[in-house]
Amino acid sequence: MKKFLLASSLLLSCIGTSMAYTTNVIQDSIATDTHWTCDQQYLLKGYVYVTAGHTLTIDSGVIIKGDKITKGALIIERGAKIMAMGTLMHPIVFTSNQAPGNRSYGDWGGVIVCGQAPVNWTAGQAQVEGGPRSFYGGVNPNDNSGVMTYCRIEFGGIAFSPNNEVNGLTFCGVGNATVVNHIQVSYSGDDSYEFFGGTVNTKNMVAFGTWDDDYDTDNGYAGMNQFIVAVRDAGAADQSGSKAFESDSYLSGTVSGLAGDTTKVNRSIFCNATLVGPLNSPAFTGADPNYVAGVHLRRGSAMSVLNSLILGWPCAVLVDESSSSYGSTVANIGNGILQFRNNIIAGTANTSFNKDVVFVKDGARSLTPTTANSDTTATGTDWSVLAGGVNLGPITWFKNPAYKNKSYSTVSGGVQLGNPFNLANPVLVPNSTSPIVYSSVHYPSWATGVNDVFDPTMPLNYDTTSPATYNVPGFAPDFVNSKASNPFFTNVNYVGAFARTGINDNWMNGWCNFDPLNTDYDVTCYTVDPTVGVNDVYSNMGSIKVYPNPAQSQATVSLDIKASSSVKIVILDRTGAVVKEVFNGTSATGTQSYQFSTTDMANGMYVISALVNGKQSITKLSVMN
Incomplete structure (x- = not known):
């Protein structure tokens, strides 16, 4: 049953609406359709389950806190839905219930979404790690667990014991009808994101200050992911070995993948990722020794990495050949299921041998890949499958001209991003002379x-x-090969997660928060500070309005322009995709009106974005034709 507790009223003093609000304590099960609104706050105590057949709707700007003592967590069970639709100016925030300055890794349990999409457990399903009662897995790749957009999840994730962990955001058998984009997980006490099988696709995902792995994929996960970010704190890593990507296919209890069976292999795709490791220079010695690799491909994984940047890691790519009990990681390279193409590696640690790609066997030295042993060379037989019996070795594979990868000795001199190692304000947009954009x-x-x-x-x-x-450009992406040509991927003209065409290239600006430790969340209807990043209201623009709202057949956007300016007005759907351009040109001083039709738009919620001389303001529009 759902339980509520009325807390004392609080007077708001920071970002948000200055009004008294109540805190609802949520525990046990949510067994009815439930709506959380931003005039209240919500505190999760213990495991909170949204049960099958029911939907939890969370308005934009809502703040949900996880209780530290009971390690509160939100679990969306199979057959249930979460509809958490934040916006750029009003993100939804899941965070610790501790006071500013006192928050830390693993203060609460995080968010878990369970679905009915395929997994590679032999039983066809499994129970969620970490203690929740819930099961996941099924036979429907198109299963729908709802929507999560413009959400932040901070200080969640608990590693109770090895392979018994709750992450910042966990997807368990989640299907590809689920919409996931614009998510930031910060300071997770285990992985930021873990995908246990399923087919869910994601875009515009950020992992910040993670303790263990940023993106962990297992159990036959077959989703596609684009515009992916990881930024690491050099002083924080896990004893299990921290990586940006850790990818497995098989383990005890799953199919084995032997005899060439790749039907249930982990064949996920990550495209346009920017993975910033702990080494701000190859000679940096201050990183936690538990950092291992930017990408760890092991246990028969066939995960592909395309059009991406892997920067500042002790080892960039660690290929870990499986034991004889499971299908082969290297065989997946040989048959092309696993692809590593059009990627840049830069700033790996200075040692006596090349660590851009390191090869280990049977998990040996997987935690110490920068120690030179014979299995890092081309002497083993495991790589013979790559060229019809001719042993290539890991570095030769990486440098194969057909795969169009490149490496630089340093990040600053080679890739040239704005300020990637600044944790207070990481700038991952390329400089004007970066080979990505020049x-x-x-x-x-x-x-x-x-x-x-x-x-x-x-x-x-x-x-x-x-x-x-x-x-x-000097280094170009590829959206033609068999992996990147899927229509899900947005064809862009750059590698990594960010372009360089204008002020809005840093899509993290505004809705992301890189100082959640000190943010005051004793507010309601959480809004982004309008003086930050792309959400600056340009001095030439006053208020933005849209009417009628809800709109039927047509609507009008009204802007107060304080000086003649270039204006671009677009309408975005809940995934952040542009569905209509209302105006693109120059507008004179004064109140300007821009009329548009809604007859070609589906009923639902939209965001109207107005750019005036490159600065943005937004408002929401409801369409009810």
């Missing part, structure tokens, strides 16, 4: 004899007959 390539056939500079605002064009058409 090219000085000159082709002799061009009559002008002038180097052509890449235009980041234009799509890729490989036509080398003229500098007027050729438009490729």
Whole structure:
């Protein structure tokens, strides 16, 4: 049953609505359709279950706190749904119930979503790790567990014991009809995200200050993920070995994957990731010794990494060949199920041998891959499958010209991002001379004899007959190969998670928070400080309004323009995708109105974004045609 406790009224003094509010203590089961509104706060005590057949709806701006003493957690069970639809200006926040300055890793249990999509357990299902009663798994890859957009999850995640852990956000057999984007998990006491099988797809995901792994994939997970970020705190890592990506297919209780059976392999895809490790220079010695690798592929994994940046790790990619009990990781490389292509590695630690890609066997030295042993060389037989019996070895595989990977000795001199190691304000957008967004390539056939500079605002064009058409940066992505060509992936002209075309390239600005330790959450209707990042209201713009709201057939956006400015107004759906451009041009001083039709829009909630000289303000619109 659901229990509520009325707390004393609090007077709000920080970001949010200045009004008294009540705190509802939630425990046990939520067994009816339930709606949480931002005029109240919610405290999770112990395991809180949303039961099958019921939906928990959470409005934008709602603050949910996890109780430290009882390790509160929210579990969405199979057949239930969560509808947590925050917005850029009004994200939903799950955080610790401790006071500012006193929060820490593992203060509460985190969020767990269970679905009925396939997993590779031999029983077809399994119970959630960490103690919850809930089971996950099924036969429906298109299962729908709801929506999570613009949500922050802070100080959750508890490692009770090895392989008995609750993470910041855990997806257990979640299906691909579930919508997940714009999520930040910060200071998780175990992994930020873990995917136990399922098919759920994600975009615009951030892991910040994680204790163990940033993105852990297991049990035949087959989802697609794009615009992925991990930023690490050099002083915090787990004794199990911390990585940005840790990927398995098999373990005790799952199918084995032997005899070449790859039907239930972990074949997830991560595209356009920026994974910032603990080493701000290859010679840095102050990182926690439990840091292991940027990417750890083991136990028969076939996870693919494409168009991504792996920066500042002791070892960039650790290929861990399985024992004879399970299917082969290396065989998946050989048959092309596992791809590592169009990626940049930079700033791996200085040692006596190349650590961009390291090979170990049977888990041996998987925690100490920077110790040179024979299995890091091309002497073993495990790599013979890569070229019809010709042993290539890990570095040769990485440098295969067909795979278009590249490495730099340093992050600053090679990849050139804004300020990736600044934990107070990580800037992962490339600098103007980064090979991600710049090219000085000159082709002799061009009559002008002038180097052509890449235009980041234009799509890729490989036509080398003229500098007027050729438009490729120094290091280009690939969305043509068999993995990246899926329509889920947005075709962009850069590798990593960020472009460089304008002020809004840092899509973390505004809704993300890189100082949750000190944030005052004794507020209601949580809003982003309008003086921060892309949510700056430009000095040339006053209020933004839309009417009628709800809209039927048509609506009008009204903007107060204080000086003649360039204006772009677009409408975004709940996934953050642009569904309509209302206006793009120059507007004169004064109150300007922009009318548009809603007849081609589905009923539901939308966000209207107005950019005035590159600065943004937003408002919400409900369409009820």
